[in-house]
Amino acid sequence: MLTIEGLREFGADVEEGLGRCFGQEEFYLTLVGMVLEEKNFDVLQQAIKDRDLDKAFEAAHALKGVLGNLSLTPVLKPVEEITELLRSRTDTDYEPLLQEILNKKNVLVEMAAQ
Amino acid sequence: MSENITGGIAGISKRKLLVVEDERINRELLRVILAGQYDLVFAENGKQALQLVHEHMDTLSLILLDLNLPDVHGLDLLQQIKGEDQLSHIPVIVMTADREAEVESLGLGAIDFIPKPYPQPKVMHARIQRTIELSEGKDIIRWTERDHLTGLYNREYFYRYASQLDNYHKDVEMDAIVLDINHFHILNERYGKPFGDEILIKLGHILRGIINANGGIVCRREADTFLMYRPHQENCSALMEEISKALGDDNHIRLRMGVYYNVDREIDIERRFDRAKSAADTVRNNYKNNIGIYDVSLHEAEVFAEQLLEDFPTAINEKQFVVYYQPKFDVRPSEPQLSSAEALVRWKHPQLGMISPGIFIPLFEENGLIQQLDTYVWRETASQIRKWKTELGMNIPVSVNVSRVDMYDPDLIYTLEDIVHEFDLDYSELFLEITESAYTDNSEQIISEVNKMREKGFRIEMDDFGSGYSSLNMISSLPIDALKLDMQFIRNAFKQRKDTRLLEIVITLAESLNVPTIAEGVETAEQMFTLKTMGCDYVQGYYFSTPLPADEFSEYVRNLKKEETEEITGNRNERNLQRDKYTYDALHDELTGLYNHTAFDVLFHDSDKDHIAVLLANIDDFARMKAEHGRKYADEVVRTVGMTLRDNFRSVDDICRLKEDEFVIIMTRITDSNHNLVYEKVELINELLEKETGNVSLSFGVAFSDRENAEGDIFEDADKALNTIKDVHKRGCVIF
Numbered sequence: 108m109l110t111i112e113g114l115r116e117f118g119a120d121v122e123e124g125l126g127r128c129f130g131q132e133e134f135y136l137t138l139v140g141m142v143l144e145e146k147n148f149d150v151l152q153q154a155i156k157d158r159d160l161d162k163a164f165e166a167a168h169a170l171k172g173v174l175g176n177l178s179l180t181p182v183l184k185p186v187e188e189i190t191e192l193l194r195s196r197t198d199t200d201y202e203p204l205l206q207e208i209l210n211k212k213n214v215l216v217e218m219a220a221q
Numbered sequence: 222m223s224e225n226i227t228g229g230i231a232g233i234s235k236r237k238l239l240v241v242e243d244e245r246i247n248r249e250l251l252r253v254i255l256a257g258q259y260d261l262v263f264a265e266n267g268k269q270a271l272q273l274v275h276e277h278m279d280t281l282s283l284i285l286l287d288l289n290l291p292d293v294h295g296l297d298l299l300q301q302i303k304g305e306d307q308l309s310h311i312p313v314i315v316m317t318a319d320r321e322a323e324v325e326s327l328g329l330g331a332i333d334f335i336p337k338p339y340p341q342p343k344v345m346h347a348r349i350q351r352t353i354e355l356s357e358g359k360d361i362i363r364w365t366e367r368d369h370l371t372g373l374y375n376r377e378y379f380y381r382y383a384s385q386l387d388n389y390h391k392d393v394e395m396d397a398i399v400l401d402i403n404h405f406h407i408l409n410e411r412y413g414k415p416f417g418d419e420i421l422i423k424l425g426h427i428l429r430g431i432i433n434a435n436g437g438i439v440c441r442r443e444a445d446t447f448l449m450y451r452p453h454q455e456n457c458s459a460l461m462e463e464i465s466k467a468l469g470d471d472n473h474i475r476l477r478m479g480v481y482y483n484v485d486r487e488i489d490i491e492r493r494f495d496r497a498k499s500a501a502d503t504v505r506n507n508y509k510n511n512i513g514i515y516d517v518s519l520h521e522a523e524v525f526a527e528q529l530l531e532d533f534p535t536a537i538n539e540k541q542f543v544v545y546y547q548p549k550f551d552v553r554p555s556e557p558q559l560s561s562a563e564a565l566v567r568w569k570h571p572q573l574g575m576i577s578p579g580i581f582i583p584l585f586e587e588n589g590l591i592q593q594l595d596t597y598v599w600r601e602t603a604s605q606i607r608k609w610k611t612e613l614g615m616n617i618p619v620s621v622n623v624s625r626v627d628m629y630d631p632d633l634i635y636t637l638e639d640i641v642h643e644f645d646l647d648y649s650e651l652f653l654e655i656t657e658s659a660y661t662d663n664s665e666q667i668i669s670e671v672n673k674m675r676e677k678g679f680r681i682e683m684d685d686f687g688s689g690y691s692s693l694n695m696i697s698s699l700p701i702d703a704l705k706l707d708m709q710f711i712r713n714a715f716k717q718r719k720d721t722r723l724l725e726i727v728i729t730l731a732e733s734l735n736v737p738t739i740a741e742g743v744e745t746a747e748q749m750f751t752l753k754t755m756g757c758d759y760v761q762g763y764y765f766s767t768p769l770p771a772d773e774f775s776e777y778v779r780n781l782k783k784e785e786t787e788e789i790t791g792n793r794n795e796r797n798l799q800r801d802k803y804t805y806d807a808l809h810d811e812l813t814g815l816y817n818h819t820a821f822d823v824l825f826h827d828s829d830k831d832h833i834a835v836l837l838a839n840i841d842d843f844a845r846m847k848a849e850h851g852r853k854y855a856d857e858v859v860r861t862v863g864m865t866l867r868d869n870f871r872s873v874d875d876i877c878r879l880k881e882d883e884f885v886i887i888m889t890r891i892t893d894s895n896h897n898l899v900y901e902k903v904e905l906i907n908e909l910l911e912k913e914t915g916n917v918s919l920s921f922g923v924a925f926s927d928r929e930n931a932e933g934d935i936f937e938d939a940d941k942a943l944n945t946i947k948d949v950h951k952r953g954c955v956i957f
Contacts, residue, residue: 138246173246175338
């Protein structure tokens with residue numbers, strides 16, 4: 108189950124994220140729950156697999172906005188990194204960053220499932 | 222106070238925001254952050270956003286726009302909103318995580334940006350509130366600085382911003398351009414105000430587009446006048462073309478442009494546009510050229526005009542304005558009778574000499590001095606009428622001009638009353654001439670004003686009829702006592718290709734409505750003769766007399782009186798003879814004393830076309846005769862033929878010599894059943910001629926107005942008949 112304490116331990120800037128929600132913890136947790144169902148994670152993964160960097164950028168960029176607003180720092184950081192690389196369509200191996208993003212996300216997914 | 226404006230008395234003054242954001246989480250966040258203070262409308266993509274903006278455009282206080290949308294890029298949507306006149310006033314705040322996009326969006330018209338991740342709610346609130354406040358404040362300013370119809374600046378703000386533009390771009394050469402629509406009020410009148418407004422809106426939109434693309438500013442100064450102040454560009458005709466093309470090929474609209482290139486910045490901004498305006502005025506009613514350029518000659522005219530304006534007060538005080546009087550004659554009796562006069566003002570300028578009213582009247586009309594001048598002329602005239610009455614026992618009513626602006630003066634009637642009383646005159650002695658165009662301005666007010674004056678006893682003459690967009694309708698619906706036909710209207714009718722049909726229609730119509738007509742500017746005997754036969758009642762013009770100073774006018778009237786007396790005793794005065802001789806010469810053939818071709822034109826034109834016969838006559842073998850016996854002999858033959866014709870037709874028939882050996886007789890009150898009468902007459906004439914001369918004979922071609930199988934007009938058919946006789950034999954007559 109997602110909890111404020113759990114997210115804090117995870118490394119999220121919970122205070123900032125809560126601030127945007129006028130301190131409504133339940134609402135904040137609902138939004139975090141919604142992030143985990145974000146289709147853009149899948150889109151990003153598939154696009155990188157297909158080397159469709161335009162599409163990958165769109166997805167990463169969108170994720171960055173949402174994760175930033177919820178201050179989910181551990182996922183946000185690699186997303187920001189990958190967004191910048193994708194913005195310049197850098198020809199590089201995106202796998203490691205992608206894995207990091209998915210791993211961090213999975214931590215949250217597991218937390219939610221418990 | 223500002224909190225009250227935007228902070229919201231909850232529920233009542235909640236501003237409405239449109240949130241354009243495709244990420245659900247972000248939408249939910251924004252809802253939590255903003256819903257307490259604002260009414261929110263959400264769009265998830267560009268298409269939806271555009272639809273909602275249109276739906277709520279009158280009530281939207283702000284748009285929060287995410288740049289990453291699934292269907293369009295946020296910046297494109299922003300551009301679209303800012304590009305639409307009716308939406309562009311709605312402030313847009315862009316939400317983005319990209320620094321670069323922030324700058325670009327500001328360039329495209331976004332008012333502010335909110336970064337992602339979102340700042341703390343307090344910060345967001347403050348930014349949104351501030352933006353709405355600013356924008357609403359700006360809206361109020363916009364409302365006051367704009368012309369509400371077109372959304373362009375109004376004149377005051379235009380001049381201010383134009384001056385600002387000058388300050389910022391000191392080295393850029395600028396052009397001042399005035400654009401207006403020829404006879405816009407006529408468009409309004411004919412097609413209705415909504416049509417006129419639509420044109421103005423369209424034109425405003427086109428001009429804004431041009432200015433947006435090329436720089437400068439534009440405003441609607443008033444009515445149909447637009448001003449543009451823009452960086453110098455050679456060749457304004459390209460601009461004119463662009464505008465006309467954008468307006469579409471609507472033939473109703475004719476634009477007029479005045480350009481003052483590379484303005485002199487030393488002179489006041491408004492004066493620069495006065496110059497452009499005066500350039501535009503040079504092409505008023507000019508159908509070939511619709512662009513006037515301010516140049517040296519205009520500048521000189523301007524300087525001259527300034528001097529006249531400056532000299533005006535002195536001129537009034539020193540009575541430099543002199544009133545001249547031009548007689549009007551009643552031409553209905555066989556001998557024209559002096560009936561009244563028109564007061565016309567001249568300026569005897571001490572340095573510049575005599576100045577034509579054609580120069581100073583329009584100038585004073587423009588500058589509002591005309592009212593003062595009019596009052597002056599009315600008083601001078603009234604005083605003169607009184608003087609003539611007292612000193613010479615002369616009772617001649619005089620008409621004075623009442624300018625268009627006078628008609629809007631609520632005191633007009635009192636001013637006139639005072640003048641009439643002061644000089645102890647009867648209202649009926651001071652006629653008032655009101656220009657036709659005053660009636661089209663604001664008919665209802667003018668009509669009620671005119672009615673009041675008529676009730677007093679003033680006689681109202683509608684002046685300049687036929688000069689503008691006269692409607693025949695006006696004659697029947699307006700309260701007038703006489704219709705003055707415009708000088709130019711008459712001259713046009715008598716131009717090279719004489720076409721007096723319109724003139725005749727007007728006169729006939731006026732006649733049927735019992736409104737007497739007065740023809741102005743009549744110069745020639747032909748004009749006089751034609752107008753008289755058409756039924757025109759009064760004639761004024763050089764044909765009778767030029768405008769005369771008061772003392773000469775008295776002298777003129779005295780002479781007329783003397784003539785009348787002498788005429789009764791059978792002693793025609795020299796001057797009168799002169800005048801008659803002039804008329805006579807213009808209409809008669811010198812050799813035979815018959816009417817000439819000019820007279821024929823008039824007579825034929827005025828004949829009762831249903832009951833006439835036209836007889837064309839040629840002298841047989843005239844060319845040979847002339848070659849064998851010489852000019853003198855030929856002249857004698859023509860004279861004899863003329864005499865014989867005159868002696869043998871009825872007094873109601875008109876006999877004319879067209880040229881050389883060609884004669885034409887218009888027999889009136891005759892029908893196709895009278896062939897024998899014509900044959901007998903022709904035979905008799907030829908017999909007489911042979912008796913008199915031995916060898917001269919005539920061939921006649923005749924056509925009756927009620928002939929069968931007419932081919933051309935009556936004259937042409939008579940000519941055809943004459944040609945057949947010439948082909949076969951000579952001497953005799955063929956009837957068509």
